Amino acid sequence: MNLHDFDVILLGCGQMGSAxxxxxxxxxxxxxxxxxxxxxDPERVQRLASxxxxxxxxxxxLRRRTVWIAAVKPGDVRHLLARQExxxxxxxxxxxxxxxxxxxxxxxxxxxxxxxxMPNTPALIGKGVTGIYSVxxxxxxxATELFAAAGEVVTLSKExxxxxxxxxxxxxxxYVFVAIEALADGAVLMGLDRETALELAIRTVEGAAxxxxxxxxxxxxxxxxxxxxxxxxxxxxDALEAHGFRGSLIAAVRAAALRSKxxxx
Numbered sequence: 001m002n003l004h005d006f007d008v009i010l011l012g013c014g015q016m017g018s019a020x021x022x023x024x025x026x027x028x029x030x031x032x033x034x035x036x037x038x039x040x041d042p043e044r045v046q047r048l049a050s051x052x053x054x055x056x057x058x059x060x061x062l063r064r065r066t067v068w069i070a071a072v073k074p075g076d077v078r079h080l081l082a083r084q085e086x087x088x089x090x091x092x093x094x095x096x097x098x099x100x101x102x103x104x105x106x107x108x109x110x111x112x113x114x115x116x117x118m119p120n121t122p123a124l125i126g127k128g129v130t131g132i133y134s135v136x137x138x139x140x141x142x143a144t145e146l147f148a149a150a151g152e153v154v155t156l157s158k159e160x161x162x163x164x165x166x167x168x169x170x171x172x173x174x175y176v177f178v179a180i181e182a183l184a185d186g187a188v189l190m191g192l193d194r195e196t197a198l199e200l201a202i203r204t205v206e207g208a209a210x211x212x213x214x215x216x217x218x219x220x221x222x223x224x225x226x227x228x229x230x231x232x233x234x235x236x237x238d239a240l241e242a243h244g245f246r247g248s249l250i251a252a253v254r255a256a257a258l259r260s261k262x263x264x265x
Contacts, residue, residue: 098263
């Protein structure tokens with residue numbers, strides 16, 4: 001079976017949940033007429049339902065197997081799932097940081113298979129990357145189809161990797177946004193107007209990431225191609241090293257991973 005054979009119920013119509021169903025409906029892996037939206041804010045439900053053409057509840061009365069997407073805050077997942085009547089034949093997908101497979105399974109007494117997933121905010125434009133893990137093959141395949149609509153999907157070999165995934169790709173866009181802002185600030189400091197500086201910073205990061213993805217070589221090799229002897233780039237790299245650029249990024253990922261682990265306890 002594939003995702004199109006299921007009804008879909010989105011629990012939580014915030015930024016990430018909304019992005020996922022928008023993408024899934026737009027590429028045709030979810031039928032909007034079989035999509036139900038649930039949120040504590042009725043206006044949010046109405047806006048998203050109107051945008052994607054969802055029927056809430058689904059139009060016909062014959063219920064099919066359902067994929068439940070839990071897209072709420074980590075502290076709310078357990079109680080939210082426990083309040084639902086989820087048959088053992090359904091599939092539950094959670095995008096909550098730090099909420100373990102064991103916690104999810106305990107929150108679904110019926111024994112329905114569960115999937116942990118960690119998407120990131122570029123999913124809003126179909127450029128996301130999502131780490132997923134499940135011990136159930138069908139559930140994993142269905143979840144992969146869902147998240148592939150919003151970008152790339154990486155299947156994890158063990159659940160213990162989730163804290164690192166959360167810290168890197170889940171939180172990573174925020175680190176990049178800070179880097180973009182700082183690059184633009186540096187250019188403004190040296191006399192460039194703000195609008196031009198921000199445009200150049202964004203396009204530079206975008207292009208560098210695309211080049212790294214297409215070349216398939218270690219990023220150090222790409223760095224060395226730009227850093228000619230005695231030139232401007234190596235001078236800039238020397239300043240980055242002096243101010244702990246690498247160490248700061250490593251520390252950020254470590255801190256976020258440890259926080260993810262705390263959320264799971």
